[in-house]
Amino acid sequence: MKKAQFLTPVVTAFDSEGNLDHQANKNIYDFLINGGVDGLVIMGSTGEFSYIEDAQKKALIDLAVSYVNHRTKVYIGTACMTVEDTVQLSNYAIDAGADGVMIISPYYFYLSDESVELYFDQVAPRIKGDIYLYNYPARTGHDLSPEVTLNLLRKHKNIKGYKDTVTEMGHTRKLIQTVQNEFPDFIIYSGFDENFAHNVLSGGNGCIGGLSNIYPEVFSAWVNALNEKDLKKAADIQSIVDKMMELYDFGPTFIPFTKQAMVLRGIRLEGYCQKPLIQPNEELTESINMLLKELDARIVQVIPDYKGVLA
Structure with missing residues (x-):
């Protein structure tokens, strides 16, 4: 079993005017x-990357890399709608000191396997650092298949990993089985929290x-439990996370609910999202609060x- 890891696709904090809230x-x-x-994954889907203008993206890259400071x-x-913009932003992030970039294929139009492969063939050789592929077919309208992924790995040594944001673990399992013999060090993450343990065990x-x-x-704690082969504790935390997944059911876009839950935990942010995302109303906020209290007890x-709640 590989050593387990859990990374956070970080929310982006804004003020009421849509500016970055640096503090x-x-x-x-x-x-x-x-x-x-x-x-930390900055400007993933949870970070509202599709709503952030170019100058803000560069400012956020500079802030995150310098403040985290290794x-x-x-x-x-760094995904953009064109090859050129994606390459430019990716190299900006690498030059700033990022450990790598995560790139989703262009969205809106359905793309064939050939088009997806062509896109990454054009992007990968021009990026000066590590690349993580990002598959989110519910948002792009197309799948980055295991077969295309294997083709790309054979051509581009700087493609190091893959985030598979699908509910079906069967897709991720097939990806693992397709690439692991030839590329045993290729990193494969699931994109839904509840699939963490299944991913590692597969x-x-x-x-x-x-x-x-x-x-x-x-x-x-879940990572430590799996790495220490404490399957009882891992199973107990799986049960907690299964309950936690209810947060995704409060509405079609989970980011405002995630931010509100963070506010309720005592993290110092205002909870604003970029428009048209709407902050939870009083009724929804109370529902989130009730879920957090139940989770805290468990x-x-x-x-x-x-x-529990921070001071």
């Missing part, structure tokens, strides 16, 4: 690093999951040093 973003990075996650790994989502590396923004201590039984 709040720093607060978030400290909270996650102190919570023990294995790395306390953990920092990866940057030969993958873990997860990049949004709920760790709220409970980094829980996911760090977490402390499994992780005795869990501190």
Whole structure:
């Protein structure tokens, strides 16, 4: 079994006018690093990358890389709609000191396997650092298949990993089985929190999951349990995370609920999202609060040093 890892696709803190809230973003990075996650992914889907203008993206890259300052790994989502823009932003992130970039294929139009492969063939040779492929077919409308991935690995040595944001573990399992014999060091993460243990037990590396923004201590403990082969504790935390997944059911876009849950935990951010994402109303906020209270009661039984709501 490979050593398990859990990375956080970090939310981006904004003020009420849509500007980056630099201090709040720093607060978030400290909270996650102190919570023990294995790395930060800046400007993934949870980070609202598709709503951030170019100047803000570069400012956020500079802020994250400099403030984290090697306390953990920092990866940057650099996907743009064109090859040229993706290459430019990716190299900006690498030059700033990021440990790698995560790239989703262009969205809106359905792309054939040949088109997806062509896109990464054009992007990968021009990027000066490590690349992590990002598959999210529910948002792009097409799949980055295991077969295309294998083709890309044979051509581009700087493609180091893959995030598979699909609910079906069968897709991730097939990816693992397709590439692992030829590329045993290729890193494969799931994109939904509840699939973390299944991923690792199937030969993958873990997860990049949004709920760790709220409970980094829980996911760090889950990683330790698997790495220490404490399957009883791993199963207990799996049950907690299964309950935690209810947060995704509060509405079609989970980012505002994630931020509100972080506010309720005491993390110093305002909870604003970029428009048109809407902050939860009072009724939804109370529902989130009730879920957090139920989770706190369950977490402390499994992780005795869990501190609950922050001071």
